[in-house]
Amino acid sequence: MEQLNMLWANTGLQQMAWGQGLMLLVGMLLLYLAIVKKFEPLLLLPIGFGSILANIPGAGIAEGNGILHIFYEVGIESGAFPLIIFMGVGALTDFGPLLANPKTLLLGAAAQFGIFATLLGAIGLSAMGIFDFSLNDAAAIGIIGGADGPTSIYVASKLAPDLLGAIAVASYSYMALVPLIQPPIMRALTTKKERQIKMVQLREVSTAEKIIFPVMLLMLVALLLPDAAPLLGMFAFGNLMKESGVVDRLSDTTQNALINIVTIFLGLAVGSKLMADKFLQPETLGILVLGMVAFAIGTACGLLMAKLMNAFGKNKINPLIGSAGVSAVPMAARVSNKVGLEADPHNFLLMHAMGPNVAGVIGSAIAAGIMIQFLG
Amino acid sequence: MEQLNMLWANTGLQQMAWGQGLMLLVGMLLLYLAIVKKFEPLLLLPIGFGSILANIPGAGIAEGNGILHIFYEVGIESGAFPLIIFMGVGALTDFGPLLANPKTLLLGAAAQFGIFATLLGAIGLSAMGIFDFSLNDAAAIGIIGGADGPTSIYVASKLAPDLLGAIAVASYSYMALVPLIQPPIMRALTTKKERQIKMVQLREVSTAEKIIFPVMLLMLVALLLPDAAPLLGMFAFGNLMKESGVVDRLSDTTQNALINIVTIFLGLAVGSKLMADKFLQPETLGILVLGMVAFAIGTACGLLMAKLMNAFGKNKINPLIGSAGVSAVPMAARVSNKVGLEADPHNFLLMHAMGPNVAGVIGSAIAAGIMIQFLG
Amino acid sequence: MEQLNMLWANTGLQQMAWGQGLMLLVGMLLLYLAIVKKFEPLLLLPIGFGSILANIPGAGIAEGNGILHIFYEVGIESGAFPLIIFMGVGALTDFGPLLANPKTLLLGAAAQFGIFATLLGAIGLSAMGIFDFSLNDAAAIGIIGGADGPTSIYVASKLAPDLLGAIAVASYSYMALVPLIQPPIMRALTTKKERQIKMVQLREVSTAEKIIFPVMLLMLVALLLPDAAPLLGMFAFGNLMKESGVVDRLSDTTQNALINIVTIFLGLAVGSKLMADKFLQPETLGILVLGMVAFAIGTACGLLMAKLMNAFGKNKINPLIGSAGVSAVPMAARVSNKVGLEADPHNFLLMHAMGPNVAGVIGSAIAAGIMIQFLG
């Protein structure tokens, strides 16, 4: 009888707090978004599953010696997982379009204003007493607007580990929502004529340029912003492995087995930060709203920067590629192409948009480095 | 001269205890079983090699800062390796046959009696003063009867780490011996007429069912037995990655590079627990005998449960598929098929036996969760 | 204004010591050697990139909680990375040619004199007051002459961690330079007639011999030199996985995903040891010079041993295969073949040279074990 009581006392049902029950539903919602809606399933499926495991009452999988907590400590607290993922992203990135038209780097710069505007917004909401975000929190939330999952996770792990779960979920969810969030903004801020601008055919880029670029990028980072060096260093390293052509077996493994393995454990570890007591806070709602705002502002600034550049330069830029400056590679570039085709069915913007798209990755990492330098 | 003496004093020959010499032979026996007899070579080859490394006199590879001891601490003490393997097993499992005929889950339940009977046996032998097993030891030994290597290793690492080596070796050896252990029992407990029972053709199972099942299983575990959540959670996660169809690259890596890498290090780390002073104990003999008993009883109970269900249900079950309830996937199911074909060469039981076979994996994990909850 | 100052004070430019600037150039030189000159790019590219990351002023990537320092602690301080690489090398090694002509093992023994001569040289330079190497340092430097990267790194991590960076760089650079260093020595120490010696066709070797050899090798190590057991144990394990034929999926993963992943992190971690304050020491120059000497002496001794054996044996050995005894697999064997073809365009020595080539791996590991036993 005693043992029956103990068994009952130890069931999840008996121990469940209302918050854990709610979080189980949130976990299932994430699985639904990943599987049925195909929202960034590579990350949201492991994150969703991890959040379910983390909220099983009495199991303690995300605490103490629980396996998800171990994954978190080993992989995220150390910074290893997001950096390795970034190395993999580097190995999957082609800087060709950017090298053919380097001034599109400026579009990637402009789109980072979403990050800082959101930081201001978060601090403003705190000043109004609606939320209680510190400057560190606000900076980590702002990086959602950079639309790079690993960068967001890396910065959050350094500046605001308690918010990491909400930030990662917002980051990947909005990246998946890029095809819904961006087009209305793009149509609102451009005229049909602007959307029809045909851009000059991109030149061919030599292997030598592609090999030198990541090293040059790293050197510039080393000289000017050392705090961005881990992120951009691993990114440049992955890219150099790919472009150098002398370590194809390492590059292949980086792009496949390694990035896949790390993605699984990164997702589970992030999920472990979706425990009820941390996640079910009013702050989470603030993060979700601010993250959306960050995306929208970043998109708008990219577009406006393109229009500004057209006021001065002679080779006109189709402003639709400016929105790709938020990164969310390659989704945002595909959206630029898609909206461009609506205006002119023969105007393919995809390759032109890949320039600002990868520039956005660099820009966000620079912004991240500044945040870490000032606040870390 | 001094140095010559030192060199000689440090040779393995000089330092070897008789036990280490014996364990080197045991290690070679395991290699022989793995390579020549093809007994579960994926595990027994690394375990055998690990046990040789662990017993090299004076090398200390399985102690202190020795590499095998590091592998053990990092991978097994933390629970990571068996859980990752279980995730891989999940990604390799097809619940289709089980979903087409869910009542075969009960066969997987019955076969777990082997686990508890062995626990009772171990305690009985202790009561008689033959061995000296604690309740924790007895529980860890019993799980051998579950015929799932990772489950055995996981439970042993929690409840009886000193016995882990012997338990893992027994577990994998007997899984390899399933084709020898089971058929005589199967023939003894069934009539020829029973062995000829033809089962109803299994229906097609939809993708939706296959996707929902692992989530449902996890929820049930979460609500009723949180201590089984790490094992069944990782198992369900692997299966969901496979069935969801949206993260094929993660699923592929899990089924290949990841499970292979972890298998190598799991095997070596388990081997490190076969050090002479721990392994060459009378208890090891007890574990080997009890493990065999566990298998036999589990097999018998699966068969008898099928006969019992036939006494009530209308769709008759061929009792031969009951023995597959011990798991040992897919070997036990193939044995069911083989013995069935002896009785009727046109009666293919394989797919029918896959149901109880994977049910046995779930059943053993539940039993493991109970052991950990009561004793952990 | 204050913030501008702080930003400027934190730039790499402002913080850079002259040494770090120099090391950035050294890092780029290594990348140049790897990419353009194709010097062992699999290792030198990650090492070069790691050394750049390690010397970014103010970033601290190779110190404290920096990611490269974490990689170093986890992978090299523990010994895990070089041992795993050695397992992979084992899985890539074919002992067939060695088994067909076992006496070529003696060539692999003779070539190890390069190791000890270099040790003597390093101590001699210390005695003359030119450098300040301890016996441990000298031993670690000597192992460069073994021409096996992982062995060098393993020994350096045990005996002289401060010199690890320079030793690893020297080791891989000279392995890449084998086609330049060896031929002049080979031509100087042999007559044309000797270089034209045709060797007896190698016999076929059975699978059974190939399976038993690694186990036998391990047993001999276990009995005679336990301190070489980690290195040769992992090597033999990799080879057994390959030759046994029963764990092909493990062997494939070891030869591909696993060795590639570990190579990347090993390279980065070694690079972290090329920090300016450790690397820019007169000792580094000494290491580079001594490493070159070690290679040259090892090459010469291998050749002379072959000539000595010809003075006694009846089956003549072409002395050119003696130089392959330094290992540097398979480069040194290819050099033997190449120089042989110059003397007789129909005399293919490649397979004959593979015997001493892999013997050199064993010989260096034995020498490493002796160093660790006496000094570790």
Next chain:
Amino acid sequence: MEQVDLITEALNLTLFGMGFVFLFLTLLVFVTKLMSIIIQKIQDSTPVEAGAPHRDEMADELDEEAKFVIEQAIKMHRGA
């Protein structure tokens, strides 16, 4: 005395253990059957896939066009 306790505890564990295993798997049988029935009902009532046509459609369009363009673009940029 102590050994009797041990045996009692082992018997208890066996009883509750096997009981729970059967309870759990029986429950799983019912829940699984229920789930299958519901799924089959839903799938019968929606012969053609419904789901979220709005976004999927957009994504699909994107996919097809983009794939074509990517291929073209890659072709142009290779050699570079």
Next chain:
Amino acid sequence: MEQVDLITEALNLTLFGMGFVFLFLTLLVFVTKLMSIIIQKIQDSTPVEAGAPHRDEMADELDEEAKFVIEQAIKMHRGA
């Protein structure tokens, strides 16, 4: 008072942050353009690949011959 400080700091961070992002990426534009111009100049002036013929040549020779021999040797040794 404190909140005003917080807002000031946030504004500062934004100002310097966006400024630095633009500074860095503008610099990158120029350096990239410069690099591309230099590379194109070099490649125009060396129509056929120069590089390090000495060692490469040796390596290539080695490669070709060795590959042939390896294949032959492997053929002979298989079955073993």
Next chain:
Amino acid sequence: MEQVDLITEALNLTLFGMGFVFLFLTLLVFVTKLMSIIIQKIQDSTPVEAGAPHRDEMADELDEEAKFVIEQAIKMHRGA
């Protein structure tokens, strides 16, 4: 004095080191030759593979039949 010690130690290490390397590899030569001779003897005396026919046979039968059945079964269950 100290340096003389160091040199003596280094010479000792060299002497014993090279001695041991040769000892070990010479031993390995003999053991390897012995092993090869034994293996060849055994293989000559058993022209057809012996081994463990009992279990292998069963496993093989299982394999063949099972493979067929698995394929059939998979065929039936696909689409599901």
